[in-house]
Amino acid sequence: MANLCLYGWNDQWQQQKNNLSYTGLEHGRIITTHKNRYDVITSQGVLSCELTGNYLYTKEPDEYPVTGDWVVFQQFDDLGIIIDVLPRINVLSRKKSGTKADVQHFASNIDKAFIVQGCDSNFNVRRTERFLIQVIDSGIIPVLILTKSDLTSDADALKQSLGKVAEKAKVFITSIYNEKSISDLKSEINPHETIIFIGSSGVGKSSLVNKLCGNEVLGTSDISTFTGKGRHTSTRREIILLESGGILLDTPGVREFGLAVDSQDTIAETLDIGQLAKECKFHDCTHINEPGCAVLGAVESGELDRGVYDSYIKLRKEAQYFNESAYERRAKEKQLSRMVKKIVDNKKKG
Ligand SMILES: Nc1nc2c(ncn2[C@@H]2O[C@H](COP(=O)(O)OP(=O)(O)OP(=O)(O)O)[C@@H](O)[C@H]2O)c(=O)[nH]1
Ligand SMILES: [Mg+2]
Ligand SMILES: [Zn+2]
CATH class of the missing domain: 3.40.50.300 (P-loop containing nucleotide triphosphate hydrolases)
Structure with missing residues (x-):
């Protein structure tokens, strides 16, 4: 028997489960994710689980459960079928x-x-x-x-x-x-x-x-720490x-950590540029070449480290590119699903 409170289960999670009327189902937390399977810690111990076919086909891969998710499932012998994921906190x-x-x-x-x-x-x-x-x-x-x-x-x-x-x-x-x-x-x-x-x-x-x-x-790993190279x-x-x-x-180490942030404000705030930016002459200042730019002024005076400023410009561009591309992708997906629906509807009619 596992005490799920040790894994973070609490009244709020119970409330979420009740709100979704899943009271008749078991719940557990994903502790490991494999390719198409999930190890879920349940009140009875670890259970290997899969997603329902409906989940697989109606959701995008980025909506699939991840380690840390609380899920509700139904058990068939020694396999669990994940019915749903409780809404994530983050x-x-x-x-x-x-x-x-x-x-x-x-x-x-x-x-x-x-x-x-x-x-x-x-x-x-x-x-x-x-x-x-x-x-x-x-x-x-x-x-x-x-x-x-x-x-x-x-x-x-x-x-x-x-x-x-x-x-x-x-x-x-x-x-x-x-x-x-x-x-x-x-x-x-x-x-x-x-x-x-x-x-x-x-x-x-x-x-x-x-x-x-x-x-x-x-x-x-037992690699030489001398080289600092990781595998x-x-x-x-x-x-x-x-x-x-x-x-x-x-988590396994990542070679590249590309930003996937929605708001550029976090970049400015984290790099301590947000406050400075409020003092720029133009409210929509891009801090690249505008007159009266407080950010550029701070770089000039040495108040803001040039390395941090360069990093800000680079990360902001990266986040912008990510958001524009994500928007385009979603638009294409919508167009595609409308096309599929049309074909299916036409088939039904014909
Ligand atoms: N000198 C020294 N070596 C350390 C220390 N911590 C870890 N190492 C060594 O660093 C190497 C890598 O350690 P891991 O814990 O496997 O690194 P990891 O971040 O989990 O790596 P991935 O799982 O590949 O993402 C091993 O050889 C460790 O013995 C430390 O505090 N000092
Ligand atoms: Mg490791
Ligand atoms: Zn500015």
């Missing part, structure tokens, strides 16, 4: 690599995102900004973790180099060889909170999860419980 996504505007959801119903970076050659301020923007845009509390601190003589300098971005989140400097750093990080995890670990491959996400749990629940060791997203309470969601 979902963490990115732009699918190699596409213009396809969204890939990482996981849902997350309280905090631990954004992990190595204090070795992996460290990259621009990458941190990306992760931070996406996390904040999804309504998730970000936490920055600079790990492998044993590999540098000055982790504080790295933290300093994050500039104002470091003010948007708590920052932890950790090493799996420093117990105190691990227990400090653990104190950030409250019982019933779902924590997702994100970051490039090989930064040490699974190693941190193992250390926090106090045993080797996840496989980690994907974790291949799927999975949920692990902390004995002291807390739900940890490990």
Whole structure:
């Protein structure tokens, strides 16, 4: 028997289930996602589940359930059939690599995102900004973790180099060889909170999860940390419980983290440009070449770091492109479904 409260089930979820009149069905949380199957933790233990055919054919792949979702299901022998997904509190996504505007959801119903970076050659301020923007845009509390601190003589300098971005989140400097750093990080995890670990491959996400749990629940790579090069060791997203309470969601590292944000405001706010922009002469200033632009003025005076400004322009362009392409794609999809409907209707008539 599994106590689903340990996995985050509470009165609000029960209410959601009741509102949708699913009281007669069992519920559970997706702890691992495979290609066409889901491992769901239920009150009876882990059950392998599939989607109903109706779900598969009437929904877009980006509407399929993800790790972290609460689902209602019906059990047939040792297989569960997922009937529906309870409305998500939030979902963490990115732009699918190699596409213009396809969204890939990482996981849902997350309280905090631990954004992990190595204090070795992996460290990259621009990458941190990306992760931070996406996390904040999804309504998730970000936490920055600079790990492998044993590999540098000055982790504080790295933290300093994050500039104002470091003010948007708590920052932890950790090493799996420093117990105190691990227990400090653990104190950030409250019982019933779902924590997702994100970051490039090989930064040490699974190693941190193992250390926090106090045993080797996840496989980690044994590649030379000297080169700092990662190979994907974790291949799927999975949920692990902390004995002291807390739900940890490990993810495989990503090579590329494309933004999938709806609002450009999050980019400006996260990079601390929002306030400055209010002082520009023109309310629709693009901060590229307008006279009286407070943002450009701040770059000139050194108040705003040029690297942050360049990053802002680049990420804003990326988000704009993503949104325009997503809009075009949706319009094409609508057109296609209208065509299909017409054909079906004509067939019925004929
Ligand atoms: N020196 C040092 N090495 C570490 C630390 N944490 C992890 N490592 C090493 O870094 C390598 C990668 O660690 P993983 O935990 O597998 O990294 P990951 O982020 O889960 O990687 P993917 O699953 O591929 O995304 C392993 O060789 C770990 O032993 C640390 O704090 N210090
Ligand atoms: Mg891993
Ligand atoms: Zn401006």
